[in-house]
Amino acid sequence: MNTSTPFYRWLAAALLSAGVTLPAQAQEDPIKVGILHSLSGTMAISESTLKDTMLMLIEQQNAAGGLLGRQLEPVVVDPASNWPLFAEKARELLAQEKVDVIFGNWTSVSRKSVLPVVEELNGLLFYPVQYEGEESSENVFYTGAAPNQQAIPAVNYLMNNVGVERWVLAGTDYVYPRTTNKILEAYLKGHGVADEDIMINYTPFGHSDWQNIVSDIKRFGSEGKKTAVVSTINGDANVPFYRELGNQGIDAADIPVVAFSVGEQELSGIDTAPLVGHLAAWNYFMSVDNDANYDFIDAWIDYTGDEMSVTNDPMEAHYIGFNMWLEAVRKAGTPDVDAVKDAIIGVTVPNLTGGYAAMMPNHHITKPVLIGEIQDNGQFSVVWETPSTVAGDAWSDYLEGSRDLISDWRKPMECGNYNVVEASCGGGVEAQ
Amino acid sequence: MRITRCLTLWLLLCALMLALLGSAQAQQDDPGKPLLEALASASYAAKSDAIDAIVASGDSRSRAWLEALNDGKLQQNKQTGQFVVVLANRGRNWPVEDALSGEPLGEMSRRELDRIGINNALRGQLRSTLAVLDLYVDNPDARLQAANDLLGQVDAGMVAPLEAVRDQEPSEAVQERLTEALAIYRLEQGDAQAIEALSGSLHPEARAALNGAAASDDPALAAQAKKALDGIEQTLKINRGFETLYFGLSLGSVLVLAAIGLAITFGVMGVINMAHGELIMLGAYTSWGMQQLLPGQPGLAVILSIPAGFLVAGLAGVAIERCVIQFLKGRPLETLLATFGVSLILQQLVRTLVSPLNRTVITPEWMSGSLVINDALSLTLNRLYVLGFALLVFAGLMLVMRRTRLGLEVRAVTQNRAMARSMGIRATRVDMLTFGLGAGVAGLAGVALAQLTNVGPNLGQSYIIDSFMVVVFGGVGNLWGTLVAGMSLGVINQVLEPWAGAVLAKIIVLVFIILFIQKRPRGLFPQKGRAAEG
Numbered sequence: 001m002n003t004s005t006p007f008y009r010w011l012a013a014a015l016l017s018a019g020v021t022l023p024a025q026a027q028e029d030p031i032k033v034g035i036l037h038s039l040s041g042t043m044a045i046s047e048s049t050l051k052d053t054m055l056m057l058i059e060q061q062n063a064a065g066g067l068l069g070r071q072l073e074p075v076v077v078d079p080a081s082n083w084p085l086f087a088e089k090a091r092e093l094l095a096q097e098k099v100d101v102i103f104g105n106w107t108s109v110s111r112k113s114v115l116p117v118v119e120e121l122n123g124l125l126f127y128p129v130q131y132e133g134e135e136s137s138e139n140v141f142y143t144g145a146a147p148n149q150q151a152i153p154a155v156n157y158l159m160n161n162v163g164v165e166r167w168v169l170a171g172t173d174y175v176y177p178r179t180t181n182k183i184l185e186a187y188l189k190g191h192g193v194a195d196e197d198i199m200i201n202y203t204p205f206g207h208s209d210w211q212n213i214v215s216d217i218k219r220f221g222s223e224g225k226k227t228a229v230v231s232t233i234n235g236d237a238n239v240p241f242y243r244e245l246g247n248q249g250i251d252a253a254d255i256p257v258v259a260f261s262v263g264e265q266e267l268s269g270i271d272t273a274p275l276v277g278h279l280a281a282w283n284y285f286m287s288v289d290n291d292a293n294y295d296f297i298d299a300w301i302d303y304t305g306d307e308m309s310v311t312n313d314p315m316e317a318h319y320i321g322f323n324m325w326l327e328a329v330r331k332a333g334t335p336d337v338d339a340v341k342d343a344i345i346g347v348t349v350p351n352l353t354g355g356y357a358a359m360m361p362n363h364h365i366t367k368p369v370l371i372g373e374i375q376d377n378g379q380f381s382v383v384w385e386t387p388s389t390v391a392g393d394a395w396s397d398y399l400e401g402s403r404d405l406i407s408d409w410r411k412p413m414e415c416g417n418y419n420v421v422e423a424s425c426g427g428g429v430e431a432q
Numbered sequence: 433m434r435i436t437r438c439l440t441l442w443l444l445l446c447a448l449m450l451a452l453l454g455s456a457q458a459q460q461d462d463p464g465k466p467l468l469e470a471l472a473s474a475s476y477a478a479k480s481d482a483i484d485a486i487v488a489s490g491d492s493r494s495r496a497w498l499e500a501l502n503d504g505k506l507q508q509n510k511q512t513g514q515f516v517v518v519l520a521n522r523g524r525n526w527p528v529e530d531a532l533s534g535e536p537l538g539e540m541s542r543r544e545l546d547r548i549g550i551n552n553a554l555r556g557q558l559r560s561t562l563a564v565l566d567l568y569v570d571n572p573d574a575r576l577q578a579a580n581d582l583l584g585q586v587d588a589g590m591v592a593p594l595e596a597v598r599d600q601e602p603s604e605a606v607q608e609r610l611t612e613a614l615a616i617y618r619l620e621q622g623d624a625q626a627i628e629a630l631s632g633s634l635h636p637e638a639r640a641a642l643n644g645a646a647a648s649d650d651p652a653l654a655a656q657a658k659k660a661l662d663g664i665e666q667t668l669k670i671n672r673g674f675e676t677l678y679f680g681l682s683l684g685s686v687l688v689l690a691a692i693g694l695a696i697t698f699g700v701m702g703v704i705n706m707a708h709g710e711l712i713m714l715g716a717y718t719s720w721g722m723q724q725l726l727p728g729q730p731g732l733a734v735i736l737s738i739p740a741g742f743l744v745a746g747l748a749g750v751a752i753e754r755c756v757i758q759f760l761k762g763r764p765l766e767t768l769l770a771t772f773g774v775s776l777i778l779q780q781l782v783r784t785l786v787s788p789l790n791r792t793v794i795t796p797e798w799m800s801g802s803l804v805i806n807d808a809l810s811l812t813l814n815r816l817y818v819l820g821f822a823l824l825v826f827a828g829l830m831l832v833m834r835r836t837r838l839g840l841e842v843r844a845v846t847q848n849r850a851m852a853r854s855m856g857i858r859a860t861r862v863d864m865l866t867f868g869l870g871a872g873v874a875g876l877a878g879v880a881l882a883q884l885t886n887v888g889p890n891l892g893q894s895y896i897i898d899s900f901m902v903v904v905f906g907g908v909g910n911l912w913g914t915l916v917a918g919m920s921l922g923v924i925n926q927v928l929e930p931w932a933g934a935v936l937a938k939i940i941v942l943v944f945i946i947l948f949i950q951k952r953p954r955g956l957f958p959q960k961g962r963a964a965e966g
Contacts, residue, residue: 040783044783208885208894216930256552375504383552
């Protein structure tokens with residue numbers, strides 16, 4: 001037994017030390033942040049900068065001491081602009097990597113593909129891009145604009161401040177423009193715009209021959225009433241569209257074009273001299289005169305090492321979403337999904353335009369709406385903004401079937417589509 | 433030691449402050465200062481009055497101020513309140529000069545400056561204000577442009593001076609325009625006599641005014657305006673026909689350019705090259721790279737990128753042929769898959785090496801804008817150049833295939849490989865050169881497309897299907913077929929588009945081609961003779 005005593009002692013010491021170090025190690029286990037943005041394929045043009053934004057924010061947070069005393073560890077996957085692959089990669093992040101939160105997606109198709117996975121595995125997803133609404137999920141937080149935070153205020157601006165009476169609704173042929181235009185058409189008709197004063201036009205993805213459409217718009221606009229184009233044309237197709245506008249001599253003072261998908265990044269691919277004065281509606285512009293914004297821009301330029309790199313609205317959405325998540329984790333004291341989900345509602349963080357963004361019970365946030373005019377340096381100058389922030393509305397008030405729905409994820413309701421007329425949850429899912 | 437350094441620093445600071453105060457003082461006394469201060473007010477209505485005040489002041493610098501304001505370059509230093517004109521506004525630090533004295537002030541950071549805001553309504557006001565000033569310059573083109581800008585912008589206060597200017601105007605064109613501009617104003621005021629002056633005008637503003645009059649409560653005025661509009665409508669219809677034809681030819685020229693390289697590699701050699709689109713993309717990126725090499729000279733860069741684009745894409749083509757295609761001869765399925773792989777590799781290579789973001793290719797001055805035939809018909813210049821370029825490339829390629837030794841050898845090898853080899857033609861070398869030629873032409877297409885569309889990693893993908901469509905429709909192996917097919921598909925598409933919409937027009941064209949191929953499997957111009965059996 002003489003020999004065994006040291007062994008037991010050794011074992012006891014080992015166990016003891018393990019017992020001491022185990023929780024310490026758990027403390028040092030990093031909190032994993034999943035980043036689900038395409039780095040190859042069509043969407044890489046927009047999404048790769050968002051990945052870099054997230055990496056920069058995580059790096060900054062780690063330099064500032066991490067979260068709850070733990071470091072943050074980014075897990076980057078590449079869904080390659082392939083919608084089904086988005087679902088697979090989301091599953092990989094949640095099931096294998098066991099990330100605590102996912103920041104990602106661009107385009108509604110990709111979000112719809114990820115949605116069932118995030119709900120099944122109870123993950124958290126922050127979606128940073130403007131979208132068409134008509135959706136509310138317990139596991140998704142929409143930090144981009146809903147239609148009432150972008151499209152409706154922009155149309156109001158044109159109607160009331162510019163005096164537009166004739167409308168061209170031009171869009172790329174997919175779910176976001178079609179739903180947005182449906183909402184806008186209902187809204188315009190509700191404001192007494194006649195049928196013949198609305199022209200709706202859809203084009204395929206990546207459309208490059210705009211001659212006929214632009215000349216149609218020109219003709220539509222020379223009927224004596226002030227005309228404007230509301231464009232939901234998607235990213236890439238905008239370059240040839242704006243070029244054609246410039247070449248056919250359509251001046252912003254005659255027929256302004258207000259775009260919902262053209263930001264600083266899209267403009268960095270165009271010579272903007274002929275486009276000066278055309279409009280865009282966003283919740284953030286790089287040109288916003290605010291110190292928080294200048295600091296963010298400086299950090300971004302230092303991070304990318306490119307003096308000419310630009311910031312845009314979805315980047316700000318990630319900035320807000322990330323800070324909200326940090327705040328909620330601090331409040332809950334744990335990165336556990338259920339705790340964070342409850343804690344985040346009501347969390348308020350500063351945005352980059354000099355105000356505050358609050359997470360509403362319907363998982364949308366409050367945002368100011370800014371209308372900017374394109375400048376010759378590819379930036380926007382703000383010409384109008386809402387007097388206060390606007391809360392995102394998941395279900396549009398202008399569409400039949402979605403009008404009666406509300407979303408509230410607080411206890412005891414916890415319902416994403418509560419029908420106030422039937423007083424039941426789940427009414428009107430067909431509105432989707 | 434430390435104290436002296438502190439003192440020097442303090443003295444320096446004092447001197448700096450004094451200098452700043454001095455320049456601020458200089459601005460204080462300037463009569464222009466209150467004018468600009470009025471501009472800096474928050475409300476756009478007040479700014480509008482401030483613009484009028486600047487014009488009324490007759491200050492010799494007013495034009496420069498208004499132009500800077502129009503460009504958003506008139507700014508104010510947040511701390512000192514000094515007004516500056518920004519000379520270049522890219523990046524974070526901008527070179528500026530004093531707005532009042534015009535002396536350069538070095539660089540200021542974006543943070544320090546406050547832009548004097550301007551919106552579209554003010555820009556419209558500025559445009560007509562500047563146009564009135566421009567009516568007095570010597571250059572008749574500038575005067576015509578100014579008169580054009582005044583259409584639909586005339587207000588009550590401008591009528592008398594404009595009439596005076598018109599009566600002294602030597603140029604007839606400018607005179608006519610001014611008469612029109614005044615007539616639009618009079619018609620808006622309900623003057624029926626103005627209709628006569630506008631009845632021949634095709635300008636949208638004139639039509640807008642007539643439309644307004646046609647909807648007025650005065651039945652006599654409305655009837656007269658309607659009659660004038662009907663007359664205009666006839667002329668417009670003819671113009672619209674020409675316009676559609678031009679649109680069609682222009683779209684067709686893009687299709688021909690994209691497809692003609694493929695007509696060589698696929699049509700003549702029979703290689704299904706899925707990387708054809710990426711060769712076009714390489715040409716477009718060469719165009720961008722050339723502009724990076726020659727900053728400030730976009731015109732020269734475009735011209736130089738024509739040979740450069742041909743070489744880059746051609747060499748890439750030769751490399752693809754040497755490394756991949758020559759080993760897969762006679763195995764079309766494997767060639768298809770392998771070249772598809774090459775296309776993905778090239779795309780991702782550009783994404784990694786250059787950037788996943790689109791690149792800006794600047795359109796040179798002489799290629800932007802449009803050639804104005806009349807008020808209702810203008811041909812966009814960049815597309816006109818591309819149309820001409822497509823025809824040139826086609827003619828050049830025809831010449832190579834018909835008149836040169838290489839063309840002869842290519843035709844010999846494709847018609848009967850074994851026989852050609854026994855005659856001493858090095859078939860593998862000819863294969864390589866032919867593929868390089870086809871690839872080089874794709875590069876030329878890229879240079880042209882860089883002027884029309886996005887330069888990004890996905891550029892090629894959007895053209896590959898159209899290219900195959902054109903080649904198959906035109907008849908495989910026939911260059912004339914490619915030209916006729918491209919042009920006719922372009923025109924058909926543009927004729928259909930106004931009433932079917934862009935999406936449906938594409939579908940109809942595709943269905944039409946499928947049906948056509950059912951009837952004539954070898955396309956528009958089938959190859960005849962022994963070559964056709966191969």
